[in-house]
Amino acid sequence: MRRVTIADIARAAGVSKGSVSYALNDKPGVSDATRRRILEIADELRWAPSTAARSLSDGRADAFGLVIDRPARALGLEPFFMQLISGIQGALSGSSTSLMLQVTEDTERELDTYRMWFAQRRVDGVLVVDLRVDDPRPELLSQMGLPAVLIGGPLTGVSQPYVWSDDASAVREVVHYLFALRHRRIGRVAGPAKFLHTQTRSEAFSSVTSELGLMGCPTVHTDYSDDAGARATRRLLADPNPPSALLFDNDLMAVAALGVAQEMGISVPEQLSVVAFDDSPLSRSVRPALTAVRRDAAAHGQRAAEVLQRLCAGEDPGSVETPPAELVPRSSTAIVPDPAAG
Amino acid sequence: MRRVTIADIARAAGVSKGSVSYALNDKPGVSDATRRRILEIADELRWAPSTAARSLSDGRADAFGLVIDRPARALGLEPFFMQLISGIQGALSGSSTSLMLQVTEDTERELDTYRMWFAQRRVDGVLVVDLRVDDPRPELLSQMGLPAVLIGGPLTGVSQPYVWSDDASAVREVVHYLFALRHRRIGRVAGPAKFLHTQTRSEAFSSVTSELGLMGCPTVHTDYSDDAGARATRRLLADPNPPSALLFDNDLMAVAALGVAQEMGISVPEQLSVVAFDDSPLSRSVRPALTAVRRDAAAHGQRAAEVLQRLCAGEDPGSVETPPAELVPRSSTAIVPDPAAG
């Protein structure tokens, strides 16, 4: 099955390649009658433009890139990325833009991927996730002149637009909620400190706990894995004066924590309240069902892709804030018995 | 930052474009001295080939395609796909081949994607997952002449190579294991009947149970969601003569089943044994930890990508069988008390 080119259409229509191109691109230079005839023939022959040829002549690659720099093992258990990807696809369906995906094992490889994509003209722009403290990527991309949209924020000192939701206020909401349930010692099991969103949440956590006058509210960093979550939970609960509530940065660690609590004879939610970030179906399936902070990763991906589309079209889209994460209370949180009534 | 082309290199080296091309592609036609000089200059100027130009002239797109036709919501909670993807990347790293990813909402859109990718010459070949009963894709791809590797099998009557692991024997192993634990009524909560791997497992399940003389071992089909898994579990356990063991087609449903058992006052593993397919970290995090059938999705992806590479290179790679899934016993399965000893 030889692929159809505009030369085939031109021959069939009895016109030149140029006219076919004008007709297919809705540009002036052909009569309506000819245009209609050409479009009809193109349709009949099932023509589709060769991305390579188009890309070569106008420089556009008709593709966006997404690099995920996380350990391969960890990817499967982070619903976030797949949700994000399907959101991106949602924004891209309709346009002829495709998504190139790359999973790398370290930052240097990620930077190499950007350089390669740029040099090979493979993508028109990229979406950057997992922003880090002192992240080299915005600067590199800006130097290269490769359009990018950063996912996360809010950011200062970057030239790219970013798409973010207010994690800080979500953390504040959770802590206020736990405070209202009379919790006074709250622990936090966070992701890696290198991530900006971890830092944002950590800062919000420490500022809101001190605003509320809460003492000894520790944050422990992990790599998001169930093992690390379990270890952190054990450490926190082994304290002579252990927290009565724990806030986790993903739901897998929260599930692992339920297991640790059981193994230590601590009942949830009677003796320990648990809250998870990144509400996935998992949260409602485990027992007790997890109170969770739900982010809409798909909406995030969609907005980011839309912003990148506008950026590549030469507009100045500006940054976008998506609705903040919302707290979904379930059975893993409960009120602390009133000591006065005890 | 204007991108460097071979014309720039040619000018700098004082030779023609052709010589530069020969030198860069390690083809005869240039002297060693010239070749070295050209390579040096290319390196210095940070040249990288334009995929568009190369693709246009030699017809290769330097990209593989993967379409996932599952509801967007469901994707996040299936670790399988992300694992598969990282396996594919593993095989592709080193080559300059990229991965194009598309998530579609229905089969017709998936077929459209293949047609578009082919017509636009965007991919050199595709990986096909979630093979279905009467799957139209192998035939369509074969007609189009778009190289493809099917993930799943074993298959008959298809022209493409496939990469598979023996799900049937994994199911047989599980049932024999449960039989050895004195289980005589085993229920199965499966994925959608339309998938070939579901059918393979179902056939293996019904044949092994009847070989062992087990009566009334029902299979219930679901959409893999936690909700559907819970509903199926409720239905099976509400039977007057309920199964003493349940086998699930993914781990999310098995987790949901643990919740249902708890809600119905049935203790796991004392009164009910639970086995899950697709061992993810989740399985070991929940309590009781799930006995699971572990498949290596990443290895699957890697082998499939390797086969596709060879296929695109004009070889006839043949199909590949990956090591069968292995049973990982944990705490969700136990022996049924001996009625004679009761």
Added chain:
DNA sequence: ACGCTGTGATTAACCAGTTAAGGGACCTGT
């Protein structure tokens, strides 16, 4: 001196589009 061979280079066509420039045909105004 002559033809032959092999090496190392150049030339130019080609891939499938886009697009600036050019050229008839036709209409209009003076």
Added chain:
DNA sequence: ACAGGTCCCTTAACTGGTTAATCACAGCGT
């Protein structure tokens, strides 16, 4: 009748590579 302007279309250059064909030239045998 003729200059000027539209409209519609063609021509050809261009994008950045690959590659078949060609060519210049040195080395060599007779």
